[in-house]
Amino acid sequence: MCRWSPTTMIRRDMKSSLLVILILNACCVFSQRKTAHDGFYFVGCFENATTEVQFELDTEEVFYVDFKREEVVYTMPKFVVEDPSQIFEIHHLYRNAARAKGFCPLAVAFIKAEEKNPPEERDAPESILYPAEGLQLGVENTLICFVNHFYPPDIRVSWTKNGHPVSEGLSLSRYFLNKDQTFHQFSTLTFTPREEDVYSCTVEHLALARPLTRIWEPEFTHPSPVPDIFCGVGLTLGLLGVAAGTVLLVKGHFSALQTLNT
Known part of the structure; x- marks a missing residue:
């Protein structure tokens, strides 16, 4: 079950590319898990006659419409849904997006007349x-x-x-x-x-x-040969120590045996 609420936002820049953002916000509840999800259907109408249409679910993009190729492009990862087109095909996504695109020139003309030169807006990247x-x-x-x-x-x-x-x-x-x-x-x-x-x-x-x-610029760490040398010396000294200890231990046992025999 979904409840949709439309909103409209307007922005303008110095290049006169008025953007009318038509948004359908949805709160959807799926009965299987009783979990609420936020849907976001975005239609961007530009004064230069271009149109953007996309849909997001819980801030993750599900699809966008490529009007040049006349197709819906699904961007949802395959590990979530193998073939999302099977879920959305009944909604006639491209046909509805094309209708929205046809509506855009009227929306832009209406907003321009109503707003009377909306103020310039710029945000630096x-x-x-x-x-x-x-x-x-x-x-x-x-x-x-x-x-x-x-x-x-x-x-x-x-x-x-x-x-x-x-x-x-x-x-x-x-x-x-x-x-x-x-x-x-x-x-x-x-x-x-x-x-x-x-x-x-x-x-x-x-x-x-x-x-x-x-x-x-790439940063690579090169291991120094000094630690390897120290490691080799330490290992050698350790082996020598073990050998010396073994010799002393054998000598000690031998001396003890001689004392007992005496």
Whole structure:
């Protein structure tokens, strides 16, 4: 059982890309476990005629609509549901999303007339740069540049390696909506860690006075040979000590036997 409550939010930036966010918030209770879950159906209507549609459950994205390919893309992990399309197919997701997209121009025109130039809003992004997995020299890995809390949803991400631009092995995710109506996005770089290499991720955005750059370089720990030497010396001395103790012990027993015989 689900109860839906619609809300509308409006944001605007200097590039006149008015964004009307139509949200359906749902509180769903599943009878099998009697557990409540929060659903979030998002329709973003942009003045530049683009539309974003996605659905989240308990802050985890379940699917989004790719209008270019005219399909619903499920992002729910397969270990949760092997084939989520079987669950949602009765809801005609793409058809309903297409209807929402057709409604968007009317919604934007109405809001523009009602609001009379909504105030400009900008939120500067934050970013962090980190590897996806533990570092191993010469083993392929992925660098992740996580950009968060920005508005409007329009950023440019670029990479460098040792000061030179990188164009291969890159990917950029679509942007995701945060609860505060800002956005976040991921850019990744496939790389092979080498000593002394330096990487950077640079973000450009309307709300930044200058580009935001994060720098990362791999750090490898090399074991010192000194502890091994000490360990070998200690082991040798220990064995010598055991041998000497054994000799003394045998001599002691031998002396005791001679005394008894005497």
